Amino acid sequence: MPGSIAKYALHAITAPLILLLFFTMTGRGASLFDSFAFTAAQWHNMKTVFVSIFLEALPFILLGSLVSSALHLYVSEDMVRRWLPRSPLLGIIYACALGILLPICECGMIPIMRRLIRKGMPVYIGVTYILAAPIINPVTYAATSMAFPANPSMAAMRLALAFVVASAVGLVLFRTVRRNPLKADAGGQAPAHRHEHDHDHAHGHADTHDHEHDHVYESAGRKAAGVFTHAADEFFEMGKYLMLGAFLTACVQTFISREDLLTLSGGTFGAHAFMMGFAYLISLCSTSDAFIAASFRGTFPPSALLAFLVFGPMIDFKNTLMLLSVFRGRFVAQLIALVTAAVLILSLILNKLM
Amino acid sequence: MKHMAPADRKAAFHHVMRAAILIGIAFYIVYLQTTGKLTLYIAPRMTIYVKIASLALYVTAVFGIYEAFRLLSKPSAADCGCSHAMPSSTLRSALAYLLFIIPLGIAFLTPDTTIGSAMAANKGMTLSASQSLQQPADDGQAAELPGTEESDTAISEDIDASTTDSELAAEPSDTTAATPSPESGSAPAADSIDALFPSDEYTISYANLGKKLYQQETIVVEEKRYMEILTALDLFLDRFVGKTVTIEGFVYRDDTLTNNAFILGRFAVSCCAADAMPYGVMVQTDHPEQYGNDTWLRMTGTLATTTYNGNEIMLLQASKTEKIEPADDPYVYPNYDF
Structure with a gap:
């Protein structure tokens, strides 16, 4: 499959280019080779960050794979349709609130949402959930209020802003998305069915058929075993992107210092843009990023910290790669642009109000 | 056995490869835990989830191996008729697995240190x-x-x-x-x-x-x-x-x-x-x-x-x-x- 090799090659070329651009822009182009003369300490830092992100995300991505796989085998499209509200507005509110019941972070929910979208869940509901759930849940609320002991409104405002951003993006997607944004090579078809169509199918179906087929298992036990084999498929598909994301994040954390980045920020707009860019680069989980945000308290206004706290869990390096594994590149780009604009504008408005 | 479809054999190979990688990751977690190095990466309050994950990885791997054996022993036994998301080209699958094997190998073989x-x-x-x-x-x-x-x-x-x-x-x-x-x-x-x-x-x-x-x-x-x-x-x-x-x-x-x-x-x-x-x-x-x-x-x-x-x-x-x-x-x- 030359297409996917090209894609990997593209990733491999893009990442160093971004770094190169950064070093050039911060005037470190000359010392570029010095910074790549790997010291032992840098190597240790990189390994520590890589392994810790991977291990931290592992339980959630595995849970997501297992749940997605169970949905695949046990939940029919009709059931999904029955659970969902008909009105789009209600559906969006429902998607925002679902995180309270299903507090899984983004690593775990992307495979689940892909599955549900394949099962007929409207795209705007699935994406709204992916955006909202990492923030609108009790665990993140508690972690945020602990990180801002002197400013308890921070946690509430984080949730409120996330709600507004997620539902705004959801509404825009409801209005605009007509085409199935799931990736072409996986689109319409379950991932399990996109390869090896040359071998015998017990029951043939057209490749373009836009729903999942029913599995015919010999027994309930075999079906339960199927949950695990399908979960392994999902795990490896998502895991590739997690590996790449963790690696790039480890590079960023090792080679780019906060001080250097701070020189790029200036003024109110700069502060908000910087905090969002920083959130994107460091790719932390929504339960632990509040402490990092708190460390910027002396430097930036609270609305910039909110921009960090809302943007990071919705869109970051790690989850961009994971979104790309599910959705078409164009859709992901549009989604990132939408979320960026929404968070930036709303946090700047908040800055004026506060 | 004689009439086993080549696709089945290929699928079985992938199940075994995946199981090996999953067990490798599970074993790495167990190794970190027993040597007391898990907390170099994960805060103590989060380690329980990682330990549960290693167990789940192991169970998933066992099912994979079982599936491989089933495919190898019973010709054309792919019961859902579709096999699984097995990469079709050798190069592509090698790339996908190397993406897991190389970091895992490096993680195992290099010393665990701290950030400073x-x-x-x-x-x-x-x-x-x-x-x-x-x-x-x-x-x-x-x-x-x-x-x-x-x-x-x-x-x-x-x-x-x-x-x-x-x-x-x-x-x-x-x-x-x-x-x-x-x-x-x-x-x-x-x-x-x-x-x-x-x-x-x-x-x-x-x-x-x-x-x-x-x-x-x-x-x-x-x-x-x-x-x-x-x-x-x-x-x-x-x-x-x-x-x-x-x-x-x-x-x-x-x-x-x-x-x-x-x-x-x-x-x-x-x-x-x-x-x-x-x-x-x-x-x-x-x-x-x-x-x-x-x-x-x-x-x-x-x-x-x-x-x-x-x-x-x-x-x-x-x-x-x-x-x-x-x-x-x-x-x-x-x-x-x-």
Whole structure:
């Protein structure tokens, strides 16, 4: 499959280019080779960050794979349709609130949402959930209020802003998305069915058929075993992107210092843009990023910290790669642009109000 | 067996490969756990999930192997008729598996170390731990005297609790605190001490901690309340100037520091090492050049203040410095009931 090799090659070329651009822009182009003369300490830092992100995300991505796989085998499209509200507005509110019941972070929910979208869940509901759930849940609320002991409104405002951003993006997607944004090579078809169509199918179906087929298992036990084999498929598909994301994040954390980045920020707009860019680069989980945000308290206004706290869990390096594994590149780009604009504008408005 | 479809054999191969990688990851987690290195990467409160994950990986792998055997022993047995998401080309599948195998191999074969001053430089050392408690609009002024009429009532209710607590606190602080003057915890002293540690609802627990620390001969910035003690000292810095403080940590320097000062600190980890934030104290000592970056030291000295980047921060004027082994667990963790 030359297409996917090209894609990997593209990733491999893009990442160093971004770094190169950064070093050039911060005037470190000359010392570029010095910074790549790997010291032992840098190597240790990189390994520590890589392994810790991977291990931290592992339980959630595995849970997501297992749940997605169970949905695949046990939940029919009709059931999904029955659970969902008909009105789009209600559906969006429902998607925002679902995180309270299903507090899984983004690593775990992307495979689940892909599955549900394949099962007929409207795209705007699935994406709204992916955006909202990492923030609108009790665990993140508690972690945020602990990180801002002197400013308890921070946690509430984080949730409120996330709600507004997620539902705004959801509404825009409801209005605009007509085409199935799931990736072409996986689109319409379950991932399990996109390869090896040359071998015998017990029951043939057209490749373009836009729903999942029913599995015919010999027994309930075999079906339960199927949950695990399908979960392994999902795990490896998502895991590739997690590996790449963790690696790039480890590079960023090792080679780019906060001080250097701070020189790029200036003024109110700069502060908000910087905090969002920083959130994107460091790719932390929504339960632990509040402490990092708190460390910027002396430097930036609270609305910039909110921009960090809302943007990071919705869109970051790690989850961009994971979104790309599910959705078409164009859709992901549009989604990132939408979320960026929404968070930036709303946090700047908040800055004026506060 | 003879009529086994080539696709089945290929699928079986992939199931085995995947199972091997899953078991490899599970084994890596078990290895980290048994050698006590898991907490170099993951905060103790999160390790349970990682351990459960290793179990789930193992179970998933076993099912994969079982599936492979089934495919190999029964020709054309693919019961859902579709096999699974097995990569079709050899190059593609090799790439996909190498993406897991190479990092796993490197992770296994290279030593597990900790992050140190190089990472602290990237993340930015926090020298004013109470920053997160200060109202942004007040620019640090509020922290000086946050206590007002409303919070006074809260404090007076707290007198008894704080005095008894302080006697309790003297017991676990092992070093020089063995000789606390028993009178220091008496009622009149408690009255005056409350005036020294005004608080509001957000800083009340730090004020209570501050009261306990204030009555100690030597304030030990102990591991399990590292951030909290630094925050209390920073919040009520004026009260603690002149006190004796003992702190452990690694040496950190950057080019903003003058020659005879460096920073002694540790990383505070909330979930995993990726979110570590360095917390430290500026220290001054004779011949600081003998202590290289990342050397672990235990320093005792007198607390003073200095100005750094326009902020007043604490400065430890060390009178005693000893080199120590790095702590078994290099990180400190937020302690919510201190």
